[in-house]
Amino acid sequence: ACGYNFDSDAIAAALSLYLSLSKTGKIVEIVTPQPTTVEFAKFVGINKVAHELSSRKFIITLKDILGSVDKVTHYLEGNQLNIVVHSIPGSEKFSQDKVDFKFAQPSTQLIILVGVDSLEDLGKIYIQEQELFTNTPLITIVKGKELNEITKLSIGDGKLTFSESVVELINRIKLPIDEDIAGNLFSGISEATENFQANNLTPESLEAAAFCLRAKGQTQLEHSNFDIQLKEISQQEDSITDQIQDQIADDVK
Numbered sequence: 001a002c003g004y005n006f007d008s009d010a011i012a013a014a015l016s017l018y019l020s021l022s023k024t025g026k027i028v029e030i031v032t033p034q035p036t037t038v039e040f041a042k043f044v045g046i047n048k049v050a051h052e053l054s055s056r057k058f059i060i061t062l063k064d065i066l067g068s069v070d071k072v073t074h075y076l077e078g079n080q081l082n083i084v085v086h087s088i089p090g091s092e093k094f095s096q097d098k099v100d101f102k103f104a105q106p107s108t109q110l111i112i113l114v115g116v117d118s119l120e121d122l123g124k125i126y127i128q129e130q131e132l133f134t135n136t137p138l139i140t141i142v143k144g145k146e147l148n149e150i151t152k153l154s155i156g157d158g159k160l161t162f163s164e165s166v167v168e169l170i171n172r173i174k175l176p177i178d179e180d181i182a183g184n185l186f187s188g189i190s191e192a193t194e195n196f197q198a199n200n201l202t203p204e205s206l207e208a209a210a211f212c213l214r215a216k217g218q219t220q221l222e223h224s225n226f227d228i229q230l231k232e233i234s235q236q237e238d239s240i241t242d243q244i245q246d247q248i249a250d251d252v253k
Contacts, residue, residue: 001014001030001031001032001111001112001113001114001116001122001125002014002031002032002113002114002115002116003032003033003113003115003116003117003121003122003123004033004034004121004123006032006114006115007115007191007192008039008040008043008187008188008191008192009115009161009162009163009188009189009191009192010114010115010162010188011032011036011040011043011046011049011114011188012043012162012163012184012185012187012188012191013114013115013141013161013162013163013165013166013185013188014030014112014114014162015030015043015044015045015046015048015049015184016163016166016170016181016184016185016188017112017114017166017169018030018045018048019044019045019178019180019181019184020170020175020176020177020181021175023175023176023178024175024176029050029053029054030045030048030049030050031049031050031051031052031053031125032049032051032125033051033121033122033123033124033125034051034123035051036049042187043184043187044180044181044183044184045180045184051125052124052125052128053125053128053129053132057103057104058101058102058103058104059101059102059103059104060083060099060100060101061099061100061101061102062085062094062098062099063098063099063100064098065094065098067088067091068087068088068091068092068094069085069086069087069088069091069094070086070087070088071086072084072085072086073086108132108136109136109137110136110137110138110139111132111133111136111137111138111139112138112139112140112141113138113139113140113141114140114141114162115141115142115143115162116140119133139154139155140154140155141154141155141156141162141165141166141169142154142155142156142165143156143160143161143162143165155168155169156168159200159202159204160204160205161188161189161192161193161205161208162188162192163184163185163186163188163189163192163208164189164204164205164208166185167185167189167208167211167212168208171211177215178215179215181215182212182213182215183212185208185212186209186212186213189205189208189209189212190209193205196209
């Protein structure tokens, strides 16, 4: 899930996780509290983003039926469904106060939050499902902030972009990656680092971008030649490494 005011990096990271986890056979949802705009149309899977959790099962419960109910049948009448409770002859008449209605809680094993500073950032998604968020393990992918009071596990730090953190996670637990996932992550890193020109560009950013370019062999991303992009990133990485080494040498002096 992403919160309000998510950027390209956050949605790229969330979509990449959605696509990767889906490839493992898991049932996965991706949600945000606000509609996605045209600027995010380039990301693969953007059409899968929902703005509320999937509908849960609606359960009708008939109470105290032993010894009084013979069977339950149903029939359609126009556009409505009628449920008929057949009482056992001679038993107490079945009454409406013995009927309960409720939604079944979804069977959710894990919730991953991307760029969410507080659960209130999820808007109605959290408001409508507070019990779910309370009873389900939460992982946050953070960038400089942590939800220590809410989650026991946070991934990322103040240096990594959201997409870099997902690259690290994919590597760490060996999640599947394909051209679409790699393309989303590369775009997220590129936009978060101003096309690899930002002053805070790190070797980790370049390593993660190179990983995306290498994913699935000769992947072509951003409508550019694979080899040219990889060479440019390698040159930038070498330049940053040289700068760091020079700084260390100056400090030693």
